[in-house]
Amino acid sequence: MxxxxxxxxxxxxxxxxxxxxxxxxxxxxxxxxxxxxxxxxxxxxxxxxxxxxxxxxxxxxxxxxxxxxxxxxxxxxxxxxxxxxxxxxxxxxxxxxxxxxxxxxxxxxxxxxGMGDVTRYDRRIEALNYTLSHDDGLSTQDLSVADVVLLGASRSGKTPTSLYLAMNYGLFAANYPLVPEDLGQGDTPHMPRSLRGLGGRLVGLTITPQRLSQIREGRRPGSQYASLGQCRAECAAIQEFLEIWNIPHLDVTELSIEEIATQVRDTLDRIRGT
The missing domain is CATH 3.40.50 (Rossmann fold)
Known part of the structure; x- marks a missing residue:
């Protein structure tokens, strides 16, 4: 039936x-x-x-x-x-x-x-290649070419958002994981050398420690990396880093990749006054 x-x-x-x-x-x-x-x-x-x-x-x-x-x-x-x-x-x-x-x-x-506008198609392919080679801080060369550099904790959605931006909008999207060395140990966090001078191209992704722990637990069950304490410490330090350096940021805890990408584009438009 x-x-x-x-x-x-x-x-x-x-x-x-x-x-x-x-x-x-x-x-x-x-x-x-x-x-x-x-x-x-x-x-x-x-x-x-x-x-x-x-x-x-x-x-x-x-x-x-x-x-x-x-x-x-x-x-x-x-x-x-x-x-x-x-x-x-x-x-x-x-x-x-x-x-x-x-x-x-x-x-x-x-x-x-279809391919339609060949120039736009080629731009998307170039953007995708760029994003893949600048994923998760793999390469910090040519970041000046990036349309946007996403910052955040490991597993906060930087990679899928970067790929979505490249494939759908032809944006050269790099992403950089903020690690303890960047966040300082009780001192004012310094701006990583590779990110200096990028100004309005930096956008932070924040997430609640509970959600971050849940995501990491699925990847590395029972690890220190996935522990709630570790996630709390990282999220607090990243929030402080973004605020000290006046970097616009989004809370992505309950957002889909499509929603994150849309808000990233809106953020870039506001920064550039377009």
Whole structure:
């Protein structure tokens, strides 16, 4: 018997399906009591392929819904033959934009997540390479090239945030772990030589000791590194360091990587007055 609490969500796209999935998952966050089953169906670019998709959907469990991002107008017309309800992302919005802008769309399958603007694509690849080579303080050379340098304790989310910034926004994002040598032993913490002169490119990530201990415990169970006492000492010292050097910082304890990255960008914009 079909379970109404577990709807089948079919993500039908003529490209990668990233747009359809992002939208669908955002919509379903508004229904926390549901547990959707996700079915990714990318590169649906012909009527025959769409017909086979419909056959699969019709034979599957119910309830079900299709979230479609199809650029081709003929394929969007074929969505009328879907055996289950359809959320046609492009169908309604593209037409509305044409009305508002007075310009006719030029649909191309997969454009949203294809190479598109080659310059922007190349920038993202260069940024990703830079971020990988400047992860966790591995290299402190060329930090002057960085768009942002994230500072914080080990396991506070610096690496995934840096990678997200590079892959999605083409930002040259480095990250640097603040270690006891940087934080001082009862003295005023000094600014590491490699970070001097970076000014408005430094952003700190702070986290509660309890959450940091929980994360580290998953990596090194029972270690001094993961102990609550160690995490408390590091978090307090890092907070002091960031305040002494007037470095803007974010509490990332309850934030997702996407939220951290967005707030980092907002922080950089405020610093630069843009």
């Amino acid at each position: 079909a379970d109404p609490r577990c709807p089948q969500v079919y993500l039908v796209s003529d490209g990668t399906g990233i747009t359809a999935e992002t939208l669908a998952r955002s919509l379903f966050t508004q229904f926390p009591d549901l547990d959707p089953a996700w079915h990714r169906l990318p590169f649906v670019q012909t009527p025959g392929r769409l017909s086979s998709v419909f056959a699969r959907i019709g034979a599957g469990p119910q309830p079900a819904v299709v979230v479609a991002t199809l650029a081709n107008a003929d394929l969007r017309q074929d969505l009328r033959h879907s055996p289950v309800p359809v959320i046609d992302v492009f169908g309604e919005q593209v037409g509305r934009l044409e009305e508002v802008l007075g310009v006719t769309a030029q649909p191309v399958s997969g454009r949203a997540h």
